[in-house]
Amino acid sequence: MFDSILKLWAEAPLAILIPAGLIVLLVLRRLPIVGPVVNLAVWLAIGAGLYFALDQRARLDPYLGSIAGLFDKQEVVGRELRIRMAPDGHFWANVRFGGIERRMLVDSGATFTAISSATAGEAGLAVRQEPFPLLIRTANGTIAAQSSEIGEMRLGNIVARDLAVVVSPAFGETNVIGMNFLSRLQSWRVEGRTLVLVPHHPQGAG
Incomplete structure (x- = not known):
């Protein structure tokens, strides 16, 4: 029954x-x-x-991204920048460059830092229109991208200058921090549900 x-x-x-x-x-x-x-x-x-x-x-809307970023836990503890894992299982950093602020996905599996075309435009980045675009492999397949450079990118007590980035409309509104940024740090590690970034020369928290 x-x-x-x-x-x-x-x-x-x-x-x-x-x-x-x-x-x-x-x-x-x-x-x-x-x-x-x-x-x-x-x-x-x-x-x-x-x-x-x-x-x-x-992830798809930069304005909602700034609101969601208010709930992210990102804090400077001593020399370290500590970022708590988001409910989606990823680490998101609140980043400033070119007079704008974005919530960017930290992805150690990405070789380069990747910026959407819309974000590059708002930040005033000079995108190089090369005759042969870069071909980048992503989870959704291979996409064509152009190159650019961020003069100064800040997150917490970390400042990266003259950082090479790739730009493509195929990224939608998702912006990613890749290994070419992480490799500049003194060290980085994951402790449980917290990403710990340690810069060589900590700056004033931004």
Whole structure:
């Protein structure tokens, strides 16, 4: 009997499951002991859902990216810049260059720092229109890119000058910090859910 009920519940369409679930929640919220716990769980679920939705959308929208960046934990501790892992399992750094600020993905698997064409335009980067574009392998296949250079890039207590970057519209609005930046550091490592960057010459936190 119980197995039959579970089978019917599993096969029921969302049009039935959602109203049924709401009715169960309303009943549980009225119980004197269980009610407060259910209320807390509901609000936590709503908050988590909104955060994840914002975080995913922020990858494609620079304006939402700046809002999502407010929730990132990036702090200077002594000589180190410590970046906490985001809910999506990646490390995102708040970076400034060319008079703009961007939330950039730190990716040790990327050879070069990669900037979207839109970001390069807003930062006033001089993109070299070479006759033979660079061919870069990404998770989505091989794309064509041009080269440029960031005069000064700041994140926390780290300053990188004359940093070579690749630029392509194929990057969408995703900007990536690659190994050509990380290799300039004295060291970098991952401690649990925290990325630790140690510069050779720490600067005033930006």
